[in-house]
Amino acid sequence: MEGIFFKFTPTFLLYIVSVNLNENGFYAYCKSICFIYTANMEPIYSLLLGAGNRGTHVYAEFARQNPSMLKIAAVAEPNTARREKIRDEHRIPTEFIFTTWEEAFERLPPQLDAVMIATQDKMHLEPIMAAMERKLHILCEKPIVPSLAECRAIERASAGYDKVFMIAHVLKYTAFFSKIQELLQSGKIGKLIGIDLIEHVGHIHHSHSFVRGNWRNSAESSPMILAKSCHDMDILYWLAGSPCESLSSNGGLYYFKKENAPADAPKRCLEGCPNMIECPYYAPKIYLCANIGWPVNVITTDLSMEGRLAALETGAYGRCVFHCDNDVVDHQTVSMRFANGVMANFTMSAFSAEIHRSIKLFGTAGEICGDMEENTIQLKEFTTGNTELIEPGKTAGGHSGGDRHLITDFACMVRDGSGSQNPIGKGRNMIRNSFESHYMAFAAEQSRLEGARTIWLAEFKRNAGTESDGAASM
Numbered sequence: 001m002e003g004i005f006f007k008f009t010p011t012f013l014l015y016i017v018s019v020n021l022n023e024n025g026f027y028a029y030c031k032s033i034c035f036i037y038t039a040n041m042e043p044i045y046s047l048l049l050g051a052g053n054r055g056t057h058v059y060a061e062f063a064r065q066n067p068s069m070l071k072i073a074a075v076a077e078p079n080t081a082r083r084e085k086i087r088d089e090h091r092i093p094t095e096f097i098f099t100t101w102e103e104a105f106e107r108l109p110p111q112l113d114a115v116m117i118a119t120q121d122k123m124h125l126e127p128i129m130a131a132m133e134r135k136l137h138i139l140c141e142k143p144i145v146p147s148l149a150e151c152r153a154i155e156r157a158s159a160g161y162d163k164v165f166m167i168a169h170v171l172k173y174t175a176f177f178s179k180i181q182e183l184l185q186s187g188k189i190g191k192l193i194g195i196d197l198i199e200h201v202g203h204i205h206h207s208h209s210f211v212r213g214n215w216r217n218s219a220e221s222s223p224m225i226l227a228k229s230c231h232d233m234d235i236l237y238w239l240a241g242s243p244c245e246s247l248s249s250n251g252g253l254y255y256f257k258k259e260n261a262p263a264d265a266p267k268r269c270l271e272g273c274p275n276m277i278e279c280p281y282y283a284p285k286i287y288l289c290a291n292i293g294w295p296v297n298v299i300t301t302d303l304s305m306e307g308r309l310a311a312l313e314t315g316a317y318g319r320c321v322f323h324c325d326n327d328v329v330d331h332q333t334v335s336m337r338f339a340n341g342v343m344a345n346f347t348m349s350a351f352s353a354e355i356h357r358s359i360k361l362f363g364t365a366g367e368i369c370g371d372m373e374e375n376t377i378q379l380k381e382f383t384t385g386n387t388e389l390i391e392p393g394k395t396a397g398g399h400s401g402g403d404r405h406l407i408t409d410f411a412c413m414v415r416d417g418s419g420s421q422n423p424i425g426k427g428r429n430m431i432r433n434s435f436e437s438h439y440m441a442f443a444a445e446q447s448r449l450e451g452a453r454t455i456w457l458a459e460f461k462r463n464a465g466t467e468s469d470g471a472a473s474m
């Protein structure tokens with residue numbers, strides 16, 4: 001059976017729902033949210049801090065495609081080409097174009113609802129504090145801040161903050177993880193006992209971001225478990241439905257380091273590397289190809305062949321992956337126990353062909369098995385023996401649609417305080433729900449550095465002076 005149904009809700013949501021019967025006789029249910037029609041909505045006016053990858057390609061692009069929801073009213077960005085691109089595309093008056101976030105807070109536009117913080121990890125704390133002082137709604141990139149002390153400072157300062165303050169934990173806004181949460185809530189697999197989550201970072205992605213790129217060095221940005229996997233800590237906390245009680249972690253930097261460099265490898269790929277054929281990380285293979293989207297658009301704003309070649313000759317992305325100043329791990333595991341007894345294992349690895357996440361949830365009455373990038377979930381129920389294949393239906397855009405749903409939720413929350421117009425979310429990423437993932441990540445890093453010592457989260461938080469009991473979103 002195949003069909004397409006259109007549904008208009010009172011809040012002007014248009015869904016396309018298709019139902020297919022697969023060859024095994026099971027219903028594959030697929031609901032695609034085609035677009036969110038918000039003709040009855042005034043856009044929120046936002047200041048964009050940082051017009052780099054996330055600022056330009058996620059937030060500003062969303063505003064360009066959804067002018068009824070979000071207006072970039074001002075931008076702060078030191079890079080001239082990036083700043084001018086935003087100025088031109090969003091027709092921002094000259095008086096609201098700034099080179100730094102500090103300058104922007106001195107001359108805010110009069111009609112301003114929100115600030116979107118898309119600067120690097122170490123440059124979140126001060127803009128957050130400045131935005132709270134001015135009583136603005138805030139959407140801040142993850143990680144909130146890179147250190148435990150700063151996280152605690154934000155937790156204190158934001159307690160009772162009466163504006164919308166959300167963190168970009170985009171995975172909770174994917175149809176994939178929302179569906180898994182819905183299945184858990186439905187009780188179909190009985191009581192949840194354990195979760196196995198694997199983050200396959202992808203070897204090229206890892207080399208780009210965590211060996212050559214912005215998040216390669218924990219002192220300059222943050223440890224991998226925070227920079228990349230605070231998303232996964234957040235998902236595990238959310239699905240487990242309880243704060244983390246204890247954890248231990250193993251891991252290290254095993255491969256991308258000098259001792260593994262071929263003897264004849266120069267410091268830069270373009271300095272005549274003799275290993276160019278067999279090395280998957282040979283920079284021209286990754287950056288001088290037909291693709292000019294991510295990750296290529298990160299290395300320079302001049303995407304001509306000449307521009308990219310120049311970036312590889314002198315910039316960070318032309319370095320041999322065995323001769324960088326990276327120190328973040330390339331493989332890490334975390335073993336967790338939550339206060340309600342749920343156990344979880346998490347693996348993050350650079351050593352995968354593809355970029356994807358896979359998850360298995362073990363329940364007393366069944367199991368759930370999912371692959372986020374394949375966008376498939378298998379539900380196996382013990383009593384009936386049935387297997388149901390579910391394809392949750394992706395929304396276009398980054399992070400399997402998570403980016404779009406997050407920003408939509410933010411705009412709706414700012415406008416009506418409930419997010420009621422948004423099919424996924426409804427304020428699920430408010431900052432009070434985001435501290436636990438960060439404390440889990442800080443504790444995991446400490447455990448790893450101390451030879452997988454078991455860390456008790458209550459004690460860890462007490463020693464850090466945090467009042468968080470991790471129960472905010474439960």
Ligand SMILES: NC(=O)c1ccc[n+]([C@@H]2O[C@H](COP(=O)([O-])OP(=O)(O)OC[C@H]3O[C@@H](n4cnc5c(N)ncnc54)[C@H](O)[C@@H]3O)[C@@H](O)[C@H]2O)c1
Nearest residue numbers: 050051052053054055076077100101118119120121141168
């Ligand atoms: N939610 C996610 O899944 C996700 C994915 C990738 C990155 N991130 C996070 O998003 C943030 C931004 O990442 P990115 O990849 O866009 O980085 P980026 O380096 O591409 O962008 C940061 C921008 O901030 C600008 N900047 C520097 N100093 C500034 C100042 N004083 N005032 C204003 N702007 C300034 C830089 O010039 C740069 O353009 C980081 O915290 C990162 O960890 C989140």
